Amino acid sequence: MKINSHALIVQLLIYAETIYAVRPYLCPNDYTVTPERIEEALKIRWDYFFAQDVIEDGVLYRRFPIKYFANDYGSPRMNIYSVVTDEQRNILRVEYNVRQDFYECKEI
Structure with a gap:
């Protein structure tokens, strides 16, 4: 079986891009997601069930919960x-919620 090395390299680059596409986010409360x-x-x-619809400028987005552990550093x-x-x-933003107030986290 002959392997096309160029196709393999392209596939590996796509895979690597997918892995590194998501970066950490720092929230205003100093917690890093x-x-x-x-x-x-x-x-x-x-x-x-726990995902929420978010409509902004007539576009439908979804808010998905992020799991965290209560003992994570700096995570109230x-x-x-x-x-x-x-x-x-595609990620629009990462945020945290305190009593129905949403705060945007910044990509690091």
Whole structure:
């Protein structure tokens, strides 16, 4: 079996780009949301019960919860972290919620 080395290299580059496409986000409360946590949230089904519709400028987005552990450094129990995406799972923003107030986290 002959392997096309150029095709293999292109596939590896696409895979590497996918791995490094998600970067960590730093929230205003100094908690860092890791790429692994964001990737987990991006794997959630679109119709997941706890996902919320977000409509901005007439466009439908979904807010998916991000799992975190209460003992994570700097992660107060009352904060809920989420990622907002479009239908293709492109990240619009990462945010955290404190009593229904949403604060945007910045990509590091």
